[in-house]
Amino acid sequence: MRKSLSCALGLLAAASSCCFAQGSEDFHRDNVTVGVGPAIPVGNSSNYLSTAPLVTVGYGYRFNRWFQADAGLDFAFGAANNQNGEISDFGTVQGGDHEFMIPLGGRVYVPTRFSRIETSVGAGAAYLHYSETVASNGFVQNNCYSCTSRGGWGGYGLANVSYFLDSNRNLRVGTTLQYIVGRTNGEPVGDVPGLRTTDHWLNIAFEFGLSF
Numbered sequence: 001m002r003k004s005l006s007c008a009l010g011l012l013a014a015a016s017s018c019c020f021a022q023g024s025e026d027f028h029r030d031n032v033t034v035g036v037g038p039a040i041p042v043g044n045s046s047n048y049l050s051t052a053p054l055v056t057v058g059y060g061y062r063f064n065r066w067f068q069a070d071a072g073l074d075f076a077f078g079a080a081n082n083q084n085g086e087i088s089d090f091g092t093v094q095g096g097d098h099e100f101m102i103p104l105g106g107r108v109y110v111p112t113r114f115s116r117i118e119t120s121v122g123a124g125a126a127y128l129h130y131s132e133t134v135a136s137n138g139f140v141q142n143n144c145y146s147c148t149s150r151g152g153w154g155g156y157g158l159a160n161v162s163y164f165l166d167s168n169r170n171l172r173v174g175t176t177l178q179y180i181v182g183r184t185n186g187e188p189v190g191d192v193p194g195l196r197t198t199d200h201w202l203n204i205a206f207e208f209g210l211s212f
Helices: 002-025 043-047
Strands: 030-041 052-062 067-077 085-088 091-094 096-110 117-133 149-164 171-186 197-211
Touching: 030 043, 030 067, 030 171, 043 197, 052 096, 052 197, 067 117, 067 197, 096 149, 096 171, 117 171, 149 197
Parallel strands: none
Antiparallel strands: 030 052, 030 197, 052 067, 067 096, 085 091, 096 117, 117 149, 149 171, 171 197
16 A cells, blocks of 8 residues: 555655646747837827827836736837927928837746737836937037927737747747827927827837747
8 A cells, every 4th residue: 555655655746746837838038029010009198299200119027827927128219290490400300209118027928729829918117208309410429409308108909920930939029009009298399299198009029039
């Protein structure tokens, strides 16, 4: 009886170790993504913001199979349609504008039956910062003396689908749909009025990722 019990416990321990090893190998801790796509203002925000090119960079640290902490930078340019002449080191020049969105939060991975397909949903806080800009002249910095800026905090939610290009799940391509809502306040930036506004963004990023 004791021998049978010892054998059973031994088999259970071996099976548990095997399952733990497999579970620890089916994900990577560090996840880096870069993406491009459109930043689309929605709702009343479309009265003073327009769809603009978007570049995204993100980093996620995965605690286990289910949870990951995220930090990123979404960078849109030209959404405020700044047509003002800006005073700079090189005189009065045509102005531009940049819109930064910095999401800080986490995500939950949703299991699928396909080994190379991964899905997740996430949420968190987001900081928004808009600013007028001027173009630099080659390698010489061009300071702007009339450019304005504004910013504020909000939140975001996202959904992601990724496809791994290799069996080790190191390289992947995917799409992230992100909805950001934030209140910004400060000086007028392009067509954005100098009032407190609630801004809504729908960002779509087509991404390439590296997991290690």
